[in-house]
Amino acid sequence: MTESSDTNPSRPRLELGEFLKKKRAALKRSDFGIESAGPIRSKGLRREDVAYLTHVSLSWYTWLEQGKDISVSARFLSRLADALRLDEAERRYLFRLCGQQAPQGRPLPDGAGASPQLVRLLGAIRGAAFVIDRRWDVVAANRYAEALFGIRLPVQAQPPNVMRLLFLDGAHRALMPDWESDARKAVAKFRLDVREAAMPELEAMVAELRGLSAEFDAFWREAAVASRTEDRRVFRHPAVGELRLGYTLLDVAGRPDLRLNVYVPEDESSVQGLDRLVEIGSAGR
Incomplete structure (x- = not known):
């Protein structure tokens, strides 16, 4: 998993960063058995906590939250969804934002309307x-x-x-x-x-x-x-x-x-x- 040279993230990537930050902020470090050392800046999970829980480097996870165009695997997204305790809808949303397998799209048929x-x-x-x-x-x-x-x-x-x-x-x-x-x-x-x-x-x-x-x-x-x-x-x-x-x-x-x-x-x-x-x-x- 490597960083791309693209410095202009698309809207889904920007939404992804906002979504991840809000979800980790809603969780408590104590719920994961993570003990705090030194002054506590926030009650929610930190980036380093999520990186640890998903087995990636802090730098790489930071790039993800910043919306940089980096490749992600379905396996990582599953770990991330589990770490952030996402429900079914949130999990599907996460995968979709990253361009991964999601519920099949439903294009509008010709002459759309009620029968x-x-x-x-x-x-x-x-x-x-x-x-x-x-x-x-x-x-x-x-x-x-x-x-x-x-x-x-x-x-x-x-x-x-x-x-x-x-x-x-x-x-x-x-x-x-x-x-x-x-x-x-x-x-x-x-x-x-x-x-x-x-x-x-x-x-x-x-x-x-x-x-x-x-x-x-x-x-x-x-x-x-x-x-x-x-x-x-x-x-x-x-x-x-x-x-x-x-x-x-x-x-x-x-x-x-x-x-x-x-x-x-x-x-x-x-x-x-x-x-x-x-x-x-x-x-x-």
């Missing part, structure tokens, strides 16, 4: 359900999602984008009493998708959002990544009050570029609230 069968499935769901593509654009939505989130398809010239709704749409943000927590989780998931997709338009979207939203920029700089999990969300709509919904994100069979987002009411009050929103929406058309 008629998928649209019919959305219509049968009694809950807010919509489909997003690799860019997190909404390509299909049922009447509950349209009523709750203000989505209008295919009337809108540009498809609604989940990240832009979260960070640039004040009305959408007002629906979410736990906006900061929910938005931070979304950015962690989006970050992993951006790196796995390797699509220039996603990189451009990140740059745009970082320039337009201080909150997105702050969450992005946290370098957190997360895999998809089920969750519970609370929305507060001015017309019907609080809605408590269980959230699930599913891959679409045969269309790995699409994902189905489903928000199912968790109590009768939320069922009635969603029904009322659909009635209000229908009356307003």
